[in-house]
Amino acid sequence: MTDRPAVAIIMGSQSDWETMKNAADTLDALDIGYEARIVSAHRTPDRMYEFAKGARDEGFKVIIAGAGGAAHLPGMTASLTPLPVFGVPVQSKTMSGLDSLYSIVQMPGGIPVGTMAIGRAGAINAALMAAAVLALSDEDLADRLDTYRAEHTASVAEYPSDEAP
Ligand SMILES: Nc1c(C(=O)O)ncn1[C@@H]1O[C@H](COP(=O)(O)O)[C@@H](O)[C@H]1O
Numbered sequence: 001m002t003d004r005p006a007v008a009i010i011m012g013s014q015s016d017w018e019t020m021k022n023a024a025d026t027l028d029a030l031d032i033g034y035e036a037r038i039v040s041a042h043r044t045p046d047r048m049y050e051f052a053k054g055a056r057d058e059g060f061k062v063i064i065a066g067a068g069g070a071a072h073l074p075g076m077t078a079s080l081t082p083l084p085v086f087g088v089p090v091q092s093k094t095m096s097g098l099d100s101l102y103s104i105v106q107m108p109g110g111i112p113v114g115t116m117a118i119g120r121a122g123a124i125n126a127a128l129m130a131a132a133v134l135a136l137s138d139e140d141l142a143d144r145l146d147t148y149r150a151e152h153t154a155s156v157a158e159y160p161s162d163e164a165p
Contacts, residue, residue: 004059005033007130010051010077012040012067016090020066022120023088026127030144032134035060040067041076048073052080062130065113066123068092071103074113084133086126087113 007027011020020036027034039048055063063081065074066088074087089100097118105115114129116122128145135142157164 005035006059006061006134007032007034007064007127008051008055008060008062009034009036009064009066010039010073011036011065011090012038012042012071012073014038016066016068019090019119019123020064020088022123023064023066023127026124027130030127030131030141030148032127032131032141039073039077041072042070048076049080052077055081056083062086062133064088064123064126064130066090066126067104068097068100069094069103071100074104074115075107075111078107078113079111085113086129087115088122088126089115089118091119
């Protein structure tokens with residue numbers, strides 16, 4: 001086993017990075033290591049197979065997979081690895097991400113993908129789900145996650161403001 005970070009962030013295309021970077025930024029905020037790769041079930045099937053088959057032995061513990069449109073990447077990856085896979089439906093231009101969501105969420109029984117919301121919020125929450133899984137066996141991370149959540153709560157203003165973005 002090589003010394004891989006705990007989380008793999010994979011995405012179907014470079015164009016998904018704008019969304020998936022939100023997962024990376026959230027992992028950074030929690031000081032969780034990750035590796036981001038472009039892996040497509042459609043365009044680079046051999047790369048996807050090799051990645052998913054080897055992910056556990058490489059040392060990854062959680063996979064975050066983002067894709068848009070005919071978003072088969074999260075499900076295909078989940079079919080090839082026992083690691084938890086969180087799927088992020090990337091917002092598509094033609095169908096606002098509903099196509100991505102439906103492609104990811106409706107998995108057949110037996111092969112789960114933890115499906116997140118469409119777009120930025122989904123990418124952030126995928127990172128937080130990965131953090132929650134990892135925190136089960138890492139007390140320092142559990143403390144960091146508690147702090148992150150407390151700060152998030154504290155950042156929510158009680159009253160609306162004309163100046164707020
Ligand atoms: N859904 C998939 C997969 C896959 O599921 O394997 N591979 C690429 N794609 C998606 O195609 C969209 C358009 O890609 P381009 O912007 O490269 O044309 C992206 O959102 C990508 O995730």
